[in-house]
Amino acid sequence: MPSGTASSWVPVALSSDLPSGTVMPARIPAGPLALWRSQSGHVAASADRCPHRGMSLSHGFVRGETLSCIYHGWSYGQAGNCLRIPAHPGLTPPEAIRTVTHPVAEADGVIWIAVGEPAGTPPALAGLVPLRSLAAFAGIAAIEAAAGTRANAAGLLEAEDIRLLLSSAREGETLIHVLVEADASPAARIAAARAAEGLRRKAEDFQKKGAAR
Amino acid sequence: MTVGPMLDEWYPVGIFGQLDEAGRKTMLMDEPIVVARDGNGDAKVTDSSGRILPVRVRYGHVWTSLGEPKKELFAIPEADQPGRRFVDVGVVRVRCSPLRAVENFLDIAHFPFVHTDILGAEPHTEVQAYKVEIREDVDEVWATQVQFYQPQAAKSASGGITTQYMYRVAGPTSTVLYKTCPPRPSEWDVITLFVQPLAEDLCDVWPWMALFDDDTPMTDLIHFQQTIFLQDRSILENQVPRLLPLDPGMEMPTRADLTSVAYRRWLKRHNYTYGAQLVAQ
Numbered sequence: 045m046p047s048g049t050a051s052s053w054v055p056v057a058l059s060s061d062l063p064s065g066t067v068m069p070a071r072i073p074a075g076p077l078a079l080w081r082s083q084s085g086h087v088a089a090s091a092d093r094c095p096h097r098g099m100s101l102s103h104g105f106v107r108g109e110t111l112s113c114i115y116h117g118w119s120y121g122q123a124g125n126c127l128r129i130p131a132h133p134g135l136t137p138p139e140a141i142r143t144v145t146h147p148v149a150e151a152d153g154v155i156w157i158a159v160g161e162p163a164g165t166p167p168a169l170a171g172l173v174p175l176r177s178l179a180a181f182a183g184i185a186a187i188e189a190a191a192g193t194r195a196n197a198a199g200l201l202e203a204e205d206i207r208l209l210l211s212s213a214r215e216g217e218t219l220i221h222v223l224v225e226a227d228a229s230p231a232a233r234i235a236a237a238r239a240a241e242g243l244r245r246k247a248e249d250f251q252k253k254g255a256a257r
Numbered sequence: 258m259t260v261g262p263m264l265d266e267w268y269p270v271g272i273f274g275q276l277d278e279a280g281r282k283t284m285l286m287d288e289p290i291v292v293a294r295d296g297n298g299d300a301k302v303t304d305s306s307g308r309i310l311p312v313r314v315r316y317g318h319v320w321t322s323l324g325e326p327k328k329e330l331f332a333i334p335e336a337d338q339p340g341r342r343f344v345d346v347g348v349v350r351v352r353c354s355p356l357r358a359v360e361n362f363l364d365i366a367h368f369p370f371v372h373t374d375i376l377g378a379e380p381h382t383e384v385q386a387y388k389v390e391i392r393e394d395v396d397e398v399w400a401t402q403v404q405f406y407q408p409q410a411a412k413s414a415s416g417g418i419t420t421q422y423m424y425r426v427a428g429p430t431s432t433v434l435y436k437t438c439p440p441r442p443s444e445w446d447v448i449t450l451f452v453q454p455l456a457e458d459l460c461d462v463w464p465w466m467a468l469f470d471d472d473t474p475m476t477d478l479i480h481f482q483q484t485i486f487l488q489d490r491s492i493l494e495n496q497v498p499r500l501l502p503l504d505p506g507m508e509m510p511t512r513a514d515l516t517s518v519a520y521r522r523w524l525k526r527h528n529y530t531y532g533a534q535l536v537a538q
Contacts, residue, residue, distance in 0.1 A: 097508055104492075117370045131511060
């Protein structure tokens, strides 16, 4: 399972949801992240907290190859080191000012975060492509119960009419990525999205009733 | 949880001009209170057991305390100065520590990023050295000789100016700033932030102003200040942790933050810890 405490790759977002020069919030079981893509296209993941005054970095902005905090404009590089403090333009920020970062991999349209030290690369999606993501107020067990089948070790759940990549956000919350065949028709894509929404409703229902503990 | 020495301080609990006999139900440090106007037209504050709390009516607001104040409510001499306009800005509820709301008010380095093109703008981001002291005689934190370039320092300002500031922490959740008065360079405009602690992580913020500005409509003065504070709220509700960390290690200040450093030190010295986090977590 990608949700456990062991080392793994966690699929936190779809590439298409993170254009160049933007930042978005993401979540791994260890806590919230600021996930950002530089102007040149490089993706990086930082703890979602500026060490200066605790402001959430996912509310910040990307310029060039740096992520800046929206509160005082402190900017950080992909390795998490503070590069600039606008209140003191002449100052080289001390090495000690840095955010915690996580290794990122991007493959098949999915952005993966390394939790711990996973061996190798993220699991391949074998001809499948991501369609969209949905946030569910349900744990992975509830989603499995709703689907009537289990996810594999990579977090991939395949049922009759649906293929999902599951990412545990926190206790009782899961990010669901809907996958389709690369050559799926528009009608098949719409059907897959509808099926995923139906499954989410059912899973959230299970979660509420505590039927899937 | 015990409130500690902050219990004996004065706090704003409403605008006097808006009180009626039915009263306003609100909270002060987790305690339900009612703020009303009595038969004589005076302000009256009672707690949930019907106990009558001490009351002052000053600076447009009603002030009270759950404890026994050892000091009179702080003075703002400009409040009695002829020719000023007094602006009851109203209330903004913020899901944050009352101490974080005060600290943000003492900060100028965020102007270009949070109040863009109003109180600051890039590339004018540098914070010049200024003086900070804890004035032992009055037991207040003061920052003086603060200056910053501002595109539109006040509703009455036309074009950018370098604004001079003085900051004053007059109580654990009460702060006053004095800033360049564009139409009257020999005087200071007075802008305050009175913070009502509802809980350790929730507050009602009551800005109040005493300005030399005879031209701007009252509505515009209020809108200007509310715009600024709503921009601040977007920051204050997204800081982690919600409580203000008083021990070093959790957050990293620079020279521009000397006012905040002195404020945190002053809070710690007085054991003013309602809304604070003491141990780095």
